[in-house]
Amino acid sequence: MRHDETATYFEVRLKLSPGEDRGQALGTLAEYEADGLRLSIGFPNAAQTRGTLSCRHIEIAARREGDEPEFSDLGRPWESAWRPDLRNSGSVMVDTASSRALTSEGWQPFAPANPVPDKPLCNIIPVGPYELTFPHGTEQVFYGARPVLAYPGSIRTSAYYNGRIAVAHVDSATNRAWITIADWTPTDETARNIQRFHWIAAADVYAMIGWRGSFWITDGADASPERIMRLYEISASGIRLAAEYPHAFRSGNEGYGMVVCGERLLIGHYPSGLVLAYDGSSLEALSFGTELHQKLGLGLNPYAYGESQTLALYGGEVWVGHYPWGYLLRSKPDLASWRSYTLFRGPDAQPNSCPYRDEVVARIAAVTAETGQDVQGEHFYDEMWARRVHSAAWHGNGLALGLASRRGTVFNAERDAGIDPEELADYGSVRLVEMPNTLVAPFPWPASGVVELTVRIAVGKIYLLADGALIAARPHTLSRSETASLKAVSQGKGIYGECEVPLEIN
Numbered sequence: 001m002r003h004d005e006t007a008t009y010f011e012v013r014l015k016l017s018p019g020e021d022r023g024q025a026l027g028t029l030a031e032y033e034a035d036g037l038r039l040s041i042g043f044p045n046a047a048q049t050r051g052t053l054s055c056r057h058i059e060i061a062a063r064r065e066g067d068e069p070e071f072s073d074l075g076r077p078w079e080s081a082w083r084p085d086l087r088n089s090g091s092v093m094v095d096t097a098s099s100r101a102l103t104s105e106g107w108q109p110f111a112p113a114n115p116v117p118d119k120p121l122c123n124i125i126p127v128g129p130y131e132l133t134f135p136h137g138t139e140q141v142f143y144g145a146r147p148v149l150a151y152p153g154s155i156r157t158s159a160y161y162n163g164r165i166a167v168a169h170v171d172s173a174t175n176r177a178w179i180t181i182a183d184w185t186p187t188d189e190t191a192r193n194i195q196r197f198h199w200i201a202a203a204d205v206y207a208m209i210g211w212r213g214s215f216w217i218t219d220g221a222d223a224s225p226e227r228i229m230r231l232y233e234i235s236a237s238g239i240r241l242a243a244e245y246p247h248a249f250r251s252g253n254e255g256y257g258m259v260v261c262g263e264r265l266l267i268g269h270y271p272s273g274l275v276l277a278y279d280g281s282s283l284e285a286l287s288f289g290t291e292l293h294q295k296l297g298l299g300l301n302p303y304a305y306g307e308s309q310t311l312a313l314y315g316g317e318v319w320v321g322h323y324p325w326g327y328l329l330r331s332k333p334d335l336a337s338w339r340s341y342t343l344f345r346g347p348d349a350q351p352n353s354c355p356y357r358d359e360v361v362a363r364i365a366a367v368t369a370e371t372g373q374d375v376q377g378e379h380f381y382d383e384m385w386a387r388r389v390h391s392a393a394w395h396g397n398g399l400a401l402g403l404a405s406r407r408g409t410v411f412n413a414e415r416d417a418g419i420d421p422e423e424l425a426d427y428g429s430v431r432l433v434e435m436p437n438t439l440v441a442p443f444p445w446p447a448s449g450v451v452e453l454t455v456r457i458a459v460g461k462i463y464l465l466a467d468g469a470l471i472a473a474r475p476h477t478l479s480r481s482e483t484a485s486l487k488a489v490s491q492g493k494g495i496y497g498e499c500e501v502p503l504e505i506n
Contacts (some may be wrong), residue, residue, distance in 0.1 A: 003066060007459040009483040014041070014135065018501035019449040020379040022163035022185050025055070025210060026443070027260075029453075030505055032486040037478075038063050039486055041455055042496030043443070046259040047209035048391055050157050051096075051123040053312055054088040056445070057394045058463055059496075060455055061313040061316035062437035062478055069315075069330075069341070074400060074430040079108045082403030082410050082428035086393035087124040089113040089131060091442050093395045095402070095430075096121040102395065112357065118461040123158045128186040128445050132165065134158045141165060141191075143184075149191040151180045153434075161210025162500075165191060168205035168217070172194035179205070181215070181234060197239055203230075209258045211265055211497065212280070216242070218255025218267055229253040229269065231278060244284045247272055257311040260497040261318055261333060266311055267322065273298045273306020275320060277335070288329065288338040290469040295340065297351035314399040315435030316495060321389020322403060324354035326426075328389060328401070328433070333495045343403060343431050344387050346423040355437045359418040367415075384409045385424070394442075397474050398434035439464060441472035457483050 014029050028042040028318045040061045046053040077084055078098035081261075085097040094101045094110050098119055101110035111117045113124055119135040130144040134155055141149040141158070153171035160166070163185050170177040177199040182191035199205070203219035212218075215234040231243045247253045247269075256268040267276040267283075273296060274285045293299055298306050306327075310321035320329040325342040331337060342348075345356055360382050375383075383406050390404035405427050413421070439462045444451075446466075454465040457478060464471045492499045 008456055009459070009478070010039075010455075010457040010486055011479045012041070012455050013506040014453045014455070015448045015450070015504040015506070016103075016446075016453065016501055017503075018446075019443045020187065023127065023160040023210060025260075025497060025500045026058075027497040027499040028490065028492065029499060029503060030488060030492075031490045031494040033489045034482060034485040034487065036065055037482050037486070038316060040316040040495050042494065044259070044496055045086075045211070046208065046257065046312050046351055046392070047157075047159065047207035048310050048312075049206050051087055051391070052086065052125060052209070053160060054124075054126060054391055054394060054442075056126040056443045057088070057440055058443045058453075058464065059314070059316075060439040060464060061314075061435070062457070062462070062476065062483075063316040063435075063451065064437070064482075065477075067315075067436055070434045070436075071341070071343075072432045072434070074102060074395070074432050075107060076429045077102075078428075080410065081408075083388075083390055083404035083408030084428065086391040086400055086402045086430065087121065088126075088393050088442075089124050090126065093384075093393045093400055094121075094124065096124070115145045115147075118430075122155045125158075125160045126442070126445075127160060129447075130186070132160055134167070139169075141167065143186065146189075148188070149180070149182050149194070151178070151196075153178070156205050157208055159208045159210055159215060161215060162216070163211065165478055166208055166215045168199070168208065170199075170204075175423060177203075179217070179234065179239075183283045196496070204254070206256050207258050209260070209265070211260055216258065216265060216298075218258070218460045229255050231255065231267065231283065243278060243281075245269065245276060245283050245285075245305055254307075256307065256309045257321075259311040259313055259318070261313060261335070262495055262497070266309050266318065266335075268308030270307035270309075270323070271305035273308060273322065274405060275308050275335075286335055292329070292338055293338055293352075295349055296325065296327065297353075299351060310392050310401070311494060312392050312399055314433065314440075315438045317435075319399065319433070321392070323388050324383065324386035324406075325349040326355075326387025328404065343389065343401065343428045346426075354383050356385040356419050357382045359416075360384060363415065363418060364413060380415065385419070385427075387427075394440050395432055396434075397438055397440050398432045399440075401433065403429050437462065437476045437478055439474045444471065483503055 024042040032039040077095035081098040121136040125132040153169040156168040182194040184191040208217040307323035386406040388404040391402040456463040
């Protein structure tokens with residue numbers, strides 16, 4: 001399908017020569033500016049808890065001062081699932097926790113990407129014409145239906161970057177853990193040059209990401225008496241401790257989601273609730289500003305806590321899902337000024353607390369008095385209804401967010417007496433965030449290894465074409481006068497990080 005070039009406000013052609021898909025970071029293609037308008041074209045690169053946000057989706061974001069997001073409810077993938085684990089399989093959004101996908105007919109069973117349908121997927125990574133999949137309970141990685149890598153124990157998280165597969169896994173029975181790294185490309189029958197590094201089982205690995213030629217991971221330090229979160233670089237030569245972030249609170253000190261933003265790697269942190277920025281040499285804790293810190297209850301005393309769990313770039317801006325009150329935070333790429341949005345119904349944030357803590361504590365006391373036994377435990381504890389923005393995936397031209405309780409708790413009328421079940425209806429559901437003038441689409445990897453992308457802003461719509469064929473389009477509200485003065489400010493580097501493949505711009 002060809003597109004009429006008449007009435008074009010702005011157009012740029014970008015020739016990419018990536019060759020075979022080896023998980024290269026495509027990063028920033030180009031950025032342009034005019035008075036009050038910034039146009040960014042590139043591929044967001046983010047890791048989330050136990051998986052990755054698809055880095056094979058291209059974003060065209062025309063951002064203006066004053067633009068506001070629109071929120072919509074995409075429903076609950078499954079009535080008994082209260083913690084959506086969202087991933088992308090091509091253009092389809094999948095909840096791997098329930099093995100269901102969002103279709104035109106609502107949430108429906110989904111199995112096409114899963115080589116072992118009776119095992120839920122931990123992660124889905126697009127690579128060339130197929131996908132790398134990481135099913136739970138199989139101790140294997142698959143490419144399409146073909147197993148390509150085996151490892152012992154249970155998978156914790158995974159990534160694919162620069163022709164290498166990385167898997168963090170643990171054997172709970174023996175309390176042993178490993179990081180397995182192996183060379184593999186789509187033309188390989190199985191993985192090669194397998195390296196396995198011993199890990200501390202208590203130092204859980206929540207996320208890993210490919211950046212600057214290496215894998216980067218943070219350890220969870222769930223039970224570390226040192227109370228130090230560590231950032232590691234894993235390259236072909238081994239593991240290097242890159243940075244440390246101490247925090248004098250409880251025994252946990254954990255790194256969660258990560259996202260590349262410009263020349264820095266952003267890391268969500270618990271229990272400070274802050275975002276840490278790593279520039280290649282040191283970690284810096286970013287401030288959300290006094291007003292937002294007070295709203296979130298951060299830094300008020302040594303026992304105040306929070307967690308920046310899910311991080312993403314969308315609409316040319318940084319987004320952070322925050323625990324325990326379930327706020328969504330937003331900042332421009334300079335990370336200097338933050339705003340917050342409420343995603344959950346129910347009580348507003350209270351310092352040094354979490355949602356429904358008083359009701360849960362009172363119920364624990366009542367049940368304890370009735371039975372004579374202490375019932376506080378894994379499924380009945382004061383933070384059980386803390387709010388999590390647990391996962392993220394692309395859907396249409398927006399960013400979908402999975403909302404959850406702390407451990408995926410399911411409402412129980414007897415146990416949760418004193419809590420209005422209507423206020424808990426958002427737990428387990430999916431919210432869609434949509435920014436105006438932003439187009440998001442899966443990138444069709446070229447079989448020839450070379451593709452010319454055309455980004456065109458014409459009357460009424462933004463268009464994306466590949467070798468002249470229309471890939472995606474969406475309406476916009478931009479005027480000719482706004483776009484006529486757009487000037488290039490960067491090529492091959494910018495908000496989405498550096499483009500790691502040959503790039504020509506016409």
